[in-house]
Amino acid sequence: MLREARTASVPVTEVRAANPVVPHREGAVSHDTSRQDGGPHVNSRERESSRPNDVNQHLIDIVTNLTESVATLQNCYQRLESRLESQTRRPVAAAAGSENQPVVDSSRPVPAVINSPSVQLVPTPLQAEYTLETAYKRFQEDSTLSQDVKVSETGSSGRPSSCSLPPNGVNYDDLSLHVDSLWDSALSQRTRASYQSGLNCLLTFILMQGTSFPANTLPAVDEDVLIRFVTHCQKSLHLKFDTIKLYLAGIRFHYIKNKLGDPTANTLRLSYILRAVKKTQVNTSVKRLPITCAILANMCNAIAQQGMFNPFVDLMLLCIYKTAFFGFLRCGEFTCNAVWDTNFIRICDISVLPDLSCFNLTLRSSKTDPFGKGVNISIFENSVFTPVSTMREYLNLRLSSGATLSSPLFLDHIHSSTPLMRHTFISYLKETLSRVGINNKSFNGHSFRIGASTSAAAAGVEDHVIQTLGRWSSDCFIRYIRINPATIRRAQQVMSS
Known part of the structure; x- marks a missing residue:
C-alpha cells in the first residue's frame, strides 16, 4: 500500500523517468512512442492500480479530439480561403496598376493540411493564428475585400456587366410595370x-x-x-x-x-x-390612281393662281403636296388618325439650309422604322415646283403667327393647334382635284407615293434609286408603278421594229 501511494503521488515526468520503456507483453496496452502528448507507457495492470493516471489519460484524449476538430476546421478554412483567392485573383490582376483598386495580400502564409490524428498539444505560432476566432475574423475580412474589388467587365468594349445586381435587390413591382410597358x-x-x-x-x-x-x-x-x-x-x-x-x-x-x-x-x-x-369574297377594292408630275403641276398652278380655300390653307396645301410627292411620303407619315396621336411632324423636324438648296425632314414614326429611331428625308430645290422655297415661306408664316418649334407643322384648322387629320387632308385633296377637272374617285392620300414612283420610272430613274427614294426594303415598289397606255403603245412599237 505504501509503495502504491508513493507511486500515485509521483508526477508524470518522474514516472516516465522511473519507469523506462517496458517491453510489450501479452495482456498489456502499449501506446505509440511517436505520440507527442507525453503519455506514459502503462500496462493494463498498472492502469487499474493508477487511477490518477487514468484521469490524465482521459484529459489527454479530450485535448487530442479537440485538436483534431481544430484541424478539421483548418481544413475547411483552407478550402474556403482558396476559393475566395481564386475568385479575387483575376479582378485584382485586371486592376493592377490602378491606384484606386484594393490589393489582395497574396503573400499571406497558407496553413499546412493536418491529416495525422496525432497532433501536438502545444500549438505552433502558425497554428495559433488559425483558431476558430481568428478564422472567422479573417473570413469576414476576405469577404469584405472581395466585395470591394471591382469586377472586370467582359465582352465587347464599353458594354456594362450583365451579371451585376442592384444593391437593394430586385423590385418585382417595378419589373411587372416594365413588362406591361414592353407588351x-x-x-x-x-x-x-x-x-x-x-x-x-x-x-x-x-x-x-x-x-x-x-x-x-x-x-x-x-x-x-x-x-x-x-x-x-x-x-x-x-x-x-x-x-x-x-x-x-x-x-x-x-x-x-x-x-x-x-x-x-x-x-x-x-x-x-x-x-x-x-x-x-369579290374583290371590290378600287385601284388607286397616281398623282403624277403633270397632275401635281395642275394642282399647284390652280392653287397659286386662283386660290381655293384661304391664304393659309392654300400655302399649307402647296407645301404638303410638294413635300409628299418629292419625299415619297405615305399619308400616315404627315397626317394623324386621332387627336391623341403624337407621331406627327413638328416644326422642329424641318431644317432648311441657309442657301435654300435643300431642307431635311425627320419622320418620328414610319412603317419601315418600327423601333422609332427616326427617318431623315432630304428634299432638294428645283426650278419647276420650288419645294424648298415653299417650305421656307410656310415656316416663316407659322413662326410669325406665334407657333413654337414643338407645334405641329400642318394644322387641322387654321385657328387650332391640332395636327392635320387624315380625313381633313383627303377632303382637301379631293376638292383640289375636282377644281382642276379630275375625277377624284380613285385618288386618296397614298396617290402621292404612287405618283412619285410612276413619275420616277417614266423619267428613267434607275430601280435601286427609286427603291432608296421610297425607303423600300424590297422590290415591292414595282407594284406602285403605274404604266399608262401610251407607254405600252411605245413599247409595242419598239418590239415590232
Missing part, C-alpha cells in the same frame, strides 16, 4: 387598337351565344368557337378577309399575353374556312 411597345399604336377591336368583337360574339365568363378574364376558346366567329364576321358583319385575319391575329396576341396559349395553333379546319372566305 405595349411590341405593337404600334394603330396595330394595338386593331387588335383590341378584334378581341372586343370576339367577346361580344361569345356573349351573344349565351356564354358568360367572369369580368377581366378571357373565356376558353377552341377551334369550333373560332370557326363560328369567322363565319359570323363574314356573314353578319360583312368584314373583308384581311380584316378577319387581323382580328384573329389580335385574339392570338391577347391570349398569349394572358398566358392562355395560342388559340389558333393546330387549327387545320380554321385554315380551310379562311381560304373559303377569301375565295367567296
Whole structure:
C-alpha cells in the first residue's frame, strides 16, 4: 500500500523517468512512442492500480479530439480561403496598376493540411493564428475585400456587366410595370387598337351565344368557337378577309399575353374556312390612281393662281403636296388618325439650309422604322415646283403667327393647334382635284407615293434609286408603278421594229 501511494503521488515526468520503456507483453496496452502528448507507457495492470493516471489519460484524449476538430476546421478554412483567392485573383490582376483598386495580400502564409490524428498539444505560432476566432475574423475580412474589388467587365468594349445586381435587390413591382410597358411597345399604336377591336368583337360574339365568363378574364376558346366567329364576321358583319385575319391575329396576341396559349395553333379546319372566305369574297377594292408630275403641276398652278380655300390653307396645301410627292411620303407619315396621336411632324423636324438648296425632314414614326429611331428625308430645290422655297415661306408664316418649334407643322384648322387629320387632308385633296377637272374617285392620300414612283420610272430613274427614294426594303415598289397606255403603245412599237 505504501509503495502504491508513493507511486500515485509521483508526477508524470518522474514516472516516465522511473519507469523506462517496458517491453510489450501479452495482456498489456502499449501506446505509440511517436505520440507527442507525453503519455506514459502503462500496462493494463498498472492502469487499474493508477487511477490518477487514468484521469490524465482521459484529459489527454479530450485535448487530442479537440485538436483534431481544430484541424478539421483548418481544413475547411483552407478550402474556403482558396476559393475566395481564386475568385479575387483575376479582378485584382485586371486592376493592377490602378491606384484606386484594393490589393489582395497574396503573400499571406497558407496553413499546412493536418491529416495525422496525432497532433501536438502545444500549438505552433502558425497554428495559433488559425483558431476558430481568428478564422472567422479573417473570413469576414476576405469577404469584405472581395466585395470591394471591382469586377472586370467582359465582352465587347464599353458594354456594362450583365451579371451585376442592384444593391437593394430586385423590385418585382417595378419589373411587372416594365413588362406591361414592353407588351405595349411590341405593337404600334394603330396595330394595338386593331387588335383590341378584334378581341372586343370576339367577346361580344361569345356573349351573344349565351356564354358568360367572369369580368377581366378571357373565356376558353377552341377551334369550333373560332370557326363560328369567322363565319359570323363574314356573314353578319360583312368584314373583308384581311380584316378577319387581323382580328384573329389580335385574339392570338391577347391570349398569349394572358398566358392562355395560342388559340389558333393546330387549327387545320380554321385554315380551310379562311381560304373559303377569301375565295367567296369579290374583290371590290378600287385601284388607286397616281398623282403624277403633270397632275401635281395642275394642282399647284390652280392653287397659286386662283386660290381655293384661304391664304393659309392654300400655302399649307402647296407645301404638303410638294413635300409628299418629292419625299415619297405615305399619308400616315404627315397626317394623324386621332387627336391623341403624337407621331406627327413638328416644326422642329424641318431644317432648311441657309442657301435654300435643300431642307431635311425627320419622320418620328414610319412603317419601315418600327423601333422609332427616326427617318431623315432630304428634299432638294428645283426650278419647276420650288419645294424648298415653299417650305421656307410656310415656316416663316407659322413662326410669325406665334407657333413654337414643338407645334405641329400642318394644322387641322387654321385657328387650332391640332395636327392635320387624315380625313381633313383627303377632303382637301379631293376638292383640289375636282377644281382642276379630275375625277377624284380613285385618288386618296397614298396617290402621292404612287405618283412619285410612276413619275420616277417614266423619267428613267434607275430601280435601286427609286427603291432608296421610297425607303423600300424590297422590290415591292414595282407594284406602285403605274404604266399608262401610251407607254405600252411605245413599247409595242419598239418590239415590232
